[in-house]
Amino acid sequence: MMMNQQTLDLRMKAFRSRCAERGLAMTHQRWVIYRIMAGTAQHPTPEETFAQVRKEIPSISLATIYKNIKTFLDAGLLREVSTPDQTMRLDANLESHHHLICASCGKILDIPEDSVVPVHLKKPLPKGFRVESYNVSFLGFCGQCGPGVQAST
Amino acid sequence: MMMNQQTLDLRMKAFRSRCAERGLAMTHQRWVIYRIMAGTAQHPTPEETFAQVRKEIPSISLATIYKNIKTFLDAGLLREVSTPDQTMRLDANLESHHHLICASCGKILDIPEDSVVPVHLKKPLPKGFRVESYNVSFLGFCGQCGPGVQAST
DNA sequence: TTAACTGCAAAGCCTTTGCAACACG
DNA sequence: CGTGTTGCAAAGGCTTTGCAGTTAA
Numbered sequence: 001m002m003m004n005q006q007t008l009d010l011r012m013k014a015f016r017s018r019c020a021e022r023g024l025a026m027t028h029q030r031w032v033i034y035r036i037m038a039g040t041a042q043h044p045t046p047e048e049t050f051a052q053v054r055k056e057i058p059s060i061s062l063a064t065i066y067k068n069i070k071t072f073l074d075a076g077l078l079r080e081v082s083t084p085d086q087t088m089r090l091d092a093n094l095e096s097h098h099h100l101i102c103a104s105c106g107k108i109l110d111i112p113e114d115s116v117v118p119v120h121l122k123k124p125l126p127k128g129f130r131v132e133s134y135n136v137s138f139l140g141f142c143g144q145c146g147p148g149v150q151a152s153t
Numbered sequence: 154m155m156m157n158q159q160t161l162d163l164r165m166k167a168f169r170s171r172c173a174e175r176g177l178a179m180t181h182q183r184w185v186i187y188r189i190m191a192g193t194a195q196h197p198t199p200e201e202t203f204a205q206v207r208k209e210i211p212s213i214s215l216a217t218i219y220k221n222i223k224t225f226l227d228a229g230l231l232r233e234v235s236t237p238d239q240t241m242r243l244d245a246n247l248e249s250h251h252h253l254i255c256a257s258c259g260k261i262l263d264i265p266e267d268s269v270v271p272v273h274l275k276k277p278l279p280k281g282f283r284v285e286s287y288n289v290s291f292l293g294f295c296g297q298c299g300p301g302v303q304a305s306t
Numbered sequence: 307t308t309a310a311c312t313g314c315a316a317a318g319c320c321t322t323t324g325c326a327a328c329a330c331g
Numbered sequence: 332c333g334t335g336t337t338g339c340a341a342a343g344g345c346t347t348t349g350c351a352g353t354t355a356a
Binding site: 080082083084086088100102103109111112114115116117119120121122123125126127128129130131132133134135136137138139140141142143144 | 233235236237239241253255256262264265267268269270272273274275276278279280281282283284285286287288289290291292293294295296297
C-alpha cells in the first residue's frame with residue numbers, strides 16, 4: 001500500500017475538484033475521511049472509519065464521520081453495501097462489481113464485474129418492472145474460516 | 154388470499170411439529186407471528202409484523218416479536234434479507250430465490266431460482282474461498298414507480 | 307410440575323440533530 | 332466576509348435484556 005507524495009497530491013486535487021463540482025467545501029476532515037475509505041477494500045463501517053481517521057485527526061467527532069458519509073452518499077462518491085449486519089457498510093469502489101461474503105467472519109471481498117458471466121432471466125419479470133442493474137452476492141467461507149470452523153473473535 | 158379452516162389446521166399442525174423437532178413450545182403468539190410472516194411475500198419488518206399480529210393479539214408486545222424473530226432465525230424457520238434499509242427484513246420463503254428491488258419505493262419481490270440462468274464465474278476466486286450459494290439482487294423500478302417518478306409515501 | 311415463554315420497562319446500540327464556534331472560498 | 336462545516340451533547344430509532352408472572356407439555 002505504498003503511495004508517494006506526488007500520487008497523494010494528485011488524488012487530493014482530483015478530490016478537490018469533485019467537491020467543487022458539487023458545491024462542497026474541501027475540508028481537511030473530508031479529505032482524510034474520503035482518502036481512508038477509498039484506500040481500503042474492506043467496506044468499512046462508520047465506526048471503523050472513525051477509528052482510522054482519528055489516528056490522523058484525534059479531535060474529529062463521530063458525528064462528523066456520519067455527516068460526511070451522508071454527504072458523500074448523496075454526492076455519489078460512496079455507495080452503501082447491503083449486508084446482514086445491523087450496521088452500515090460503505091464502498092468507495094464505484095465500478096460495477098459483485099461481492100463474496102464469508103458466512104463465518106462476515107468479510108466482504110469485491111469481485112470485478114467481468115469475473116461473472118452476465119446474468120440472464122429465463123422468464124418474464126412481473127409486469128411493469130424495469131431492471132437497471134443487478135448485483136450477485138456469493139456466500140461461502142473464506143480461507144481463514146472454512147465450513148465447520150468457528151468464527152474467530 | 155382465501156384459506157379455509159382445514160388448510161389452516163394442517164399448517165398449524167405442521168408448525169407444531171416443526172417447533173417440537175427443535176424443542177420449542179408452540180404458543181399462540183408464535184403461531185400467529187409465524188403464520189403472518191409466512192403468509193406474505195412482503196419481507197416484513199418487525200414493526201410491520203407487530204402491527205399485523207396486534208390485530209389478532211392486541212396485548213402482544215414488540216419485545217415478543219423480536220424474541221421470536223430471533224428464535225425463528227436460529228431455528229432456520231426464517232431468513233434475514235439484506236437491504237439498504239436500516240431495519241431488519243424477514244423472509245419465510247426458505248426456497249432458494251432471488252430478489253427484485255424497487256430503487257424508488259423499496260419494495261422487494263421474489264424471483265424463483267429457476268427464473269435466472271445459473272450464474273457462472275469466468276475467473277478463479279480468491280485463494281481458499283469456497284462458495285456455498287449465491288443470490289442475485291436486481292435493482293430497478295416497479296410498475297408504480299418508474300424512473301423519475303417520486304416515491305409515493 | 308417445571309422449564310420455557312410473555313409482557314413490561316429499562317437499557318443499549320447506532321445514527322441523527324441543534325447549536326455555537328470555526329474554516330473554506 | 333458569508334455560507335458551509337465542525338464538534339459537542341442531547342435526542343431519536345431500532346433492538347436487546349432483566350425480571351416477575353403465566354403457560355405449554
